Amino acid sequence: MSMIARWHFEAKFGHKQEAIALSKEWDEQIGKQTDLDFDGTRMLSGSVGAKEAEVQVEFEIDGLDELQTFFDKIASIKMHEDWGKRMGEVIVSGSTYWEVFRIVD
Template sequence: MRVCAAFIARFGGKADAVQLLQEWVQEIGSEAGLTPSNTSLSTGSIGAPESTLELEVRFDSLADLEGFWSAIPQQQHKAWGQRMQQYIVHGSPQWHVYRCLPAFPDGTPAASGSAAALGGRSSSSQPRGRPAAAASRNSGSSAASSSSGSLVLPSDDELSKYAEAADGAAPLPSTKQQTASGLSIVSGDEEAQTVLDWKGEPMQVRPGDRLPGVKFL
């Protein structure tokens, strides 16, 4: 268990209170069983009043705590208290007893394996907002993102406005120019012709049709 004796130092008397508390530990508390291994002093720093002083001692049981209190030299403690009272707020000394619980009930921390799993998952995961299926489908496309922006490809709904399915239709002679986006531009006065869209599927275009392009944002 953990036992804390808390004090509130008066304004301007904190340094003297700390010195007297250290004196009590070394000259009085040591006779009752306090050692450097089971005793510590602390003061408020962040999120706690700076005037707070705490003497913390660890005991194995309440019986050990009772034995410690009984072993304190009473005459020396009383004389020390008369010197200490001018540096602390009246009525502020309090004893706090905490029962310690195990942080790892099994006695073996398993954080190393979890940390490694999290690290591996974060390094191999797909970029947020891009499903794995879309990434696989677009990897074979001739369209690629540039350093100046993000590639935006036309949706299937947009393509359906300009194309009609061609079942086994043979391509007609035409004058075509292949663009970097994978789309074919048809020129001339020919009738409807069959070309491949950006996904490699056949589509029909006619003179005057507007073909969807690739935009960079």
């Protein structure tokens, strides 16, 4: 079953481009160390009817087990911890969350 996993965060005022750059850095340096395919990853940014500071990163997964394996893997990567500290400086504390959607054909 295909699903979409979407990670949300809100950038601090004046720091949206830096937060986006850090998110892209994560994809290239840390995400590539996992077993997930990040080639189809999309990044969305708030525009009309959404918070301008809202950023979403979404990618396709095969199911919740694959997402759990992904979470377990990134928790073991030291670079992820260091990246998280830098990201924490440019996003609103407590604004991050995940959503998972089933793809309906």
